[in-house]
Amino acid sequence: MVLVLSLCACERSPVADETPAAVRTPTETYEVRGQVVALPSTMGDLQIRHEQIPEFINFQGVNPVSADGVRGMKSMTMPFPVQDDGLLEGLAPGDKVSFTLAVDRENKGYWVSRIQVLPADTALDYGVIDAAAPDEP
């Protein structure tokens, strides 16, 4: 396993943004719940309205607390690159989902590495919505 990983590292592009997410190693992963707002299109990435991520560590290595006392990343609607387009199969706007957010802090990148549709009657709790990232389009 170690050998495979080091071979991958040798083949990596030196430019972080050109490295497919699938061959990057995340510094952190988070299990997050939310709702699909829009599928990827020519306009951009998969959009998910996600619940608060209390343990989130930002690119500066800090687990922030907002002025109104919310720890980590507040609930918001934001774009997510996906590790593999296969993850999007059968996914539709409005679906409630559980997903793994992978973060590579060193290269300031993040992506969805796993996604699973939850039952439609799943109750989501968005708590305090981030005003800087408006929830409604």
Ligand SMILES: [Cu+2]
């Ligand atoms: Cu967010």
